[in-house]
Amino acid sequence: MGIGGSILLIVVGAIMTFGIHNSSVGPFDLSTIGWILQIAGLVGLVLTLYFWNSRRRTVVTAAPPPAAGTAIPPTTDEVIEERRMRRY
Numbered sequence: 101m102g103i104g105g106s107i108l109l110i111v112v113g114a115i116m117t118f119g120i121h122n123s124s125v126g127p128f129d130l131s132t133i134g135w136i137l138q139i140a141g142l143v144g145l146v147l148t149l150y151f152w153n154s155r156r157r158t159v160v161t162a163a164p165p166p167a168a169g170t171a172i173p174p175t176t177d178e179v180i181e182e183r184r185m186r187r188y
Contacts, residue, residue, distance in 0.1 A: 101144040109141030 101109075116134030123131045 101148060103145060103148055106141045106145035106148060109137050109144065111141075113137030113139075113141060 113134040113136070116137065117131045118134075120130050120134075123129055
C-alpha cells in the first residue's frame with residue numbers, strides 16, 4: 101500500500117467521520133465507514149514502516165581467519181585500475 105496510500109485512507113476516513121454531517125446514506129453509516137478507513141490506513145502505515153525498517157538491517161559476516169601456519173593462496177580476482185588524465 102505504501103505511505104501515500106495509507107495517509108490517503110486516513111485523510112478520507114477522517115473527512116467521512118468528522119466532516120460530513122449527514123452520516124447515513126441509505127443503509128450505510130458514513131462515520132462507521134470513515135473509522136474503518138482510518139484504521140485500515142493506520143494498519144497499512146504501521147506495516148509499511150515495519151517492513152521498511154526491517155529491510156534496512158544488513159548483517160555482514162567476515163570469513164574466518166586462516167589456520168595458523170597455512171599460507172593464503174593468491175587470488176586471480178585482483179583488478180588493477182590505471183587512470184590517465186588528459187590535459188588539453
